[in-house]
Amino acid sequence: MTNNPPLYREVQRWRDVWWVMLLVLGLAAMQWWGFIVQIVGGVPLGDRPAPDGMILVFWFFFGLAFPLFFMWLHLLVEVRPEAITVRYRPFINRVIPLGEIAHVEARVYRPLLEFGGWGVRGWGKRVAYNVSGNTGVELTLVDGRRIMLGSRQPAELAGAIYKAWAGRH
Numbered sequence: 001m002t003n004n005p006p007l008y009r010e011v012q013r014w015r016d017v018w019w020v021m022l023l024v025l026g027l028a029a030m031q032w033w034g035f036i037v038q039i040v041g042g043v044p045l046g047d048r049p050a051p052d053g054m055i056l057v058f059w060f061f062f063g064l065a066f067p068l069f070f071m072w073l074h075l076l077v078e079v080r081p082e083a084i085t086v087r088y089r090p091f092i093n094r095v096i097p098l099g100e101i102a103h104v105e106a107r108v109y110r111p112l113l114e115f116g117g118w119g120v121r122g123w124g125k126r127v128a129y130n131v132s133g134n135t136g137v138e139l140t141l142v143d144g145r146r147i148m149l150g151s152r153q154p155a156e157l158a159g160a161i162y163k164a165w166a167g168r169h
Contacts, residue, residue: 005080007080009078012130012132013075013131014071014074021070024066027066030062031059032059032063034058038050039059075089077151080164081164082098092129096141096147100143101139102140103139103140104139105137105158109138111130111150114128122148126145126146127145132150133151136148136151136154137149137154
């Protein structure tokens with residue numbers, strides 16, 4: 001891939017999805033409460049308290065690491081003159097050459113019904129990369145596979161892909 005500047009760039013973060021962060025931070029708050037009460041305060045929790053080591057492990061993973069991971073996790077979509085790059089840090093780093101794309105369509109979709117939710121989802125010849133919302137750009141590849149790129153600005157994303165296509169000819 002060249003160092004051409006992107007024609008389009010969109011970053012979507014899980015920390016911008018209020019209900020996800022409410023769940024993540026709620027779980028973290030419970031772990032912090034257990035840590036403070038049992039480890040710092042020395043008061044065992046419940047009739048059959050967990051060992052201090054287990055409290056420390058749960059606190060570390062669900063009170064510290066899990067929230068930090070969700071603050072860091074994001075989806076990056078870039079359109080460059082030669083390809084579309086999809087990065088779902090840290091899981092996916094996919095490059096889709098423009099020559100593999102047969103059709104582009106900005107559309108409204110149903111993440112739960114069509115793909116089983118948000119994230120990296122799909123089955124068969126369909127996959128979605130999304131964080132939130134129900135709008136995006138669906139790419140149909142020359143081999144029949146379809147890729148949905150979730151976007152808050154689907155018209156702009158599709159326009160950038162068309163511009164990149166036009167620049168190739």
